[in-house]
Amino acid sequence: MKMDTKELTKPTDAQRGVADWRRDFPILHTTVAGKPLVYLDNAATTQKPQSVIDAEVAYYSQTNANVHRGVHTLSQRATDQYEAARDKVRRFINAASSKEIVFVRGTTEAINLVAQSYARPLLTADDNIIISAMEHHSNIVPWQMVCAQTGAELRVVPVNDAGEFEFDVFAKLIGPGTKLVAVTHLSNALGSIAPVKRIIDLAHSHGVPVLLDGAQAISHIGVDVAALDCDFYAFSGHKIFGPTGIGALYGKQALLEAMPPYQGGGDMIRSVTFGKTEYNDLPYKFEAGTPNIAGAIGLGAALDYVTAIGIDAIARHEHDLLAYATKRVSAIPGLRIIGTAAQKASILSFTMEGIHPHDIGTILDHAGVAIRAGHHCAMPLMQRFGLSGTARASFAFYNTRAEVDALAAALHQVREMFQP
Ligand code: 7TS
Numbered sequence: 542m543k544m545d546t547k548e549l550t551k552p553t554d555a556q557r558g559v560a561d562w563r564r565d566f567p568i569l570h571t572t573v574a575g576k577p578l579v580y581l582d583n584a585a586t587t588q589k590p591q592s593v594i595d596a597e598v599a600y601y602s603q604t605n606a607n608v609h610r611g612v613h614t615l616s617q618r619a620t621d622q623y624e625a626a627r628d629k630v631r632r633f634i635n636a637a638s639s640k641e642i643v644f645v646r647g648t649t650e651a652i653n654l655v656a657q658s659y660a661r662p663l664l665t666a667d668d669n670i671i672i673s674a675m676e677h678h679s680n681i682v683p684w685q686m687v688c689a690q691t692g693a694e695l696r697v698v699p700v701n702d703a704g705e706f707e708f709d710v711f712a713k714l715i716g717p718g719t720k721l722v723a724v725t726h727l728s729n730a731l732g733s734i735a736p737v738k739r740i741i742d743l744a745h746s747h748g749v750p751v752l753l754d755g756a757q758a759i760s761h762i763g764v765d766v767a768a769l770d771c772d773f774y775a776f777s778g779h780k781i782f783g784p785t786g787i788g789a790l791y792g793k794q795a796l797l798e799a800m801p802p803y804q805g806g807g808d809m810i811r812s813v814t815f816g817k818t819e820y821n822d823l824p825y826k827f828e829a830g831t832p833n834i835a836g837a838i839g840l841g842a843a844l845d846y847v848t849a850i851g852i853d854a855i856a857r858h859e860h861d862l863l864a865y866a867t868k869r870v871s872a873i874p875g876l877r878i879i880g881t882a883a884q885k886a887s888i889l890s891f892t893m894e895g896i897h898p899h900d901i902g903t904i905l906d907h908a909g910v911a912i913r914a915g916h917h918c919a920m921p922l923m924q925r926f927g928l929s930g931t932a933r934a935s936f937a938f939y940n941t942r943a944e945v946d947a948l949a950a951a952l953h954q955v956r957e958m959f960q961p
Pocket of ligand 1: 586647648649650725728729730755777913918
């Protein structure tokens with residue numbers, strides 16, 4: 542995050558490439574309120590490149606059939622494409638086997654699956670689950686539900702004033718009753734990157750598995766589940782330039798093998814009689830019913846797209862953008878950045894003195910600048926900072942310094958409008 546002023550005015554190689562990347566995204570050339578769209582709400586959902594749109598259209602216009610159940614040509618083709626997409630997910634996160642990749646609706650469903658199939662059968666009233674104070678509601682509520690079902694305790698690792706995971710407190714909270722640690726890899730509200738490798742190593746030294754909520758991290762940080770040695774990793778396709786309604790849960794094979802199915806229905810069985818049902822092999826045991834076939838194929842196309850650019854090039858460009866944006870908005874009187882962790886990516890959350898975040902968001906919309914305002918589905922975190930919400934600009938690799946300038950100019954306008 543530290544760079545001198547000269548660096549901040551010099552275009553980087555990545556910025557020269559960004560013009561090419563932008564051409565791949567039709568929606569980036571649209572206008573809002575008569576102004577060119579400046580899309581800075583990537584943490585909520587990302588835009589889709591033409592190759593992802595084409596993959597879905599091609600599937601529905603040339604292949605559409607159900608998977609795993611037809612001998613006819615289209616069904617076999619659909620099955621091959623769906624399973625090829627699973628293998629793309631496996632490669633993207635470096636999992637050992639495609640049996641470890643379960644297609645789900647998204648991060649939310651992945652976490653609920655682990656809460657109900659892994660945690661619920663294990664937990665007793667003497668046990669606990671550990672999360673952190675910077676979790677999205679998706680990584681809070683499923684654990685509250687399973688704690689209510691079993692009598693287990695939910696323990697919360699605090700964050701410091703910069704929004705950093707307090708590792709020393711974590712080391713004190715983990716103990717013999719801890720059955721799972723579930724933390725976000727990258728906070729959607731602050732941009733803090735959690736010290737996930739240290740968390741996993743310490744948890745494993747206590748024999749405790751770790752789930753990482755990768756909803757945000759997946760499109761900004763290279764994820765290698767083998768190197769991390771995490772036990773579960775959850776992410777959503779729509780946050781990595783893929784379709785909505787599709788995501789993946791990675792789970793270590795031995796853990797998934799031992800877990801009961803999450804839902805019952807077609808595809809997750811090997812044989813059914815009214816007396817007894819035998820479940821299917823991994824990963825189908827966790828994929829009851831007709832899946833989101835087109836979505837999985839679209840996700841595969843999105844991962845191909847990101848791989849072609851390279852997550853390292855993406856991270857470099859976004860690091861530059863975040864540093865530039867941080868500097869530009871810091872010059873605005875009364876603006877306070879929320880989340881100043883040393884390890885940070887892609888997210889700039891802030892408040893402006895005397896101005897409600899929703900007013901900031903509405904005025905920016907009139908300038909064609911899309912940001913999110915509110916609690917970002919992280920109400921406990923907002924309470925930690927004594928706020929009802931923040932305004933949040935969140936970046937993707939297709940954003941530019943010119944767009945950061947548009948954001949800063951619109952924020953200056955906001956300031957002027959609210960000047961007494
Ligand atoms: N976890 C994190 C860290 C997230 O940022 C989100 C979505 C989720 C889980 C849930 O993902 P889903 O795809 O299952 O809905 N975050 C946001 C956001 O920041 N603004 O809108 C959605």
